[in-house]
Amino acid sequence: MGLFGTKEAKEQRRTGIAAKVPRHSSGWTQLLKELKQQEGLRILDFGATSSTNINFVTSLGHSIYTVGLIDEAADPKWTLQSQLFEQPAFDTENFLKENLEFGERNFDVVLLWDTVAYLPSHLVGPVVERICSVMAPGGRLLGFFPVKPEGEFSRFHLREDDQVDMQKAGSYSLQTILTTRQIENLFASFTAYKFFLAKDNLREVLVTR
Template sequence: MNWRPQPPSSSTTSSSNVPAGARRSYALESLTNLLRTQEGLQILDLGGLNQANLDFVTGLGHRLYAEDIVKACDSFFTKQEFANKHFDSHRIAQFIDQTFDFPDQSSDGALVWDVLQFLPNPIAQAVLDRLYRILAPDSFLLAFFHPESGGPAAKPHSCRIIDAKHLMFMPRESARTIELYTTRSIERFFHQFAAVKFFLTRENLQEVIVKR
């Protein structure tokens, strides 16, 4: 599976048009300020393609590549592998090579959203390791983590950028097993990166910007 480059589109949405249900995101606001100081970056979106994110990123003068990693994982691995919670390292390597068709240090940022928490831990770690290779030095990674009280099963979200400060979280249809991360385990998860900055929302959602 190859990532699909998306062409530039329209500019960002005005904050006056924020719909009901949108959430304030301080991590997104911080990231937007960074993106406005640069031009022509290559950004990866692991949550799949949606028009809102395409319009926002390209409106800031950057290029967006999108793939739904959760869907790709479900298509590649068998139901038996998920049921047994056993994923052969060679199979994981095949999945990573098939899904991430990018040279090392070729991308400038990754919008990971909450997808890592809805992948089995060995696969999530392999995805993160490949992102570390793909991302250029001083690039960024944006990720969300649901609190421990979220329970053993929850629904991943389609995260749509409304404007520079707001996101709309759209739950997917079916619930999945959720891997729970404490603040300390998130720090360990990103141990090979240069820095991890946390933002806490009113909903107790952990927002993280990681520096490569």
């Protein structure tokens, strides 16, 4: 049975909305403890707007800012046509300015989820570098990384327990699968990281700025 099994599939067909499927997350469990111990944190949440996440975060006394990159990265407006390039180039500089420019904001927590896996490979490094630049010292980042070329792009909704709810969020294909060493290299400018083993095809990492 797939992730969206019989019961969930029936509900999706009935409502036209993808069902939410719970998934245990050791990274979220640890991060939630920290969120409950502090107040007034700024949280950057990657993915489509989730009223669940907004209500959950604000109920803990924090603020939340949501940004979705996957839909935006697929927009052809970022393709540069030029005789200087054999292949069309991607306008990375303006993409970052429009989607990851936060003024004077610095974030204490970043919920990156599985965004990296669905970004074009040429965007992965620049996006993580920009995220690092807008995080406060000691800030925490939670990322999910597929270990196999399987799965579906999902929106993750926060819960009070040791789980997050996954909800299919589009028909996007995996773009980037990273090994543990590649993930370590990706976050080389951060001060520390901790990996969590999972029973499914997602590797979790909690990174400290």
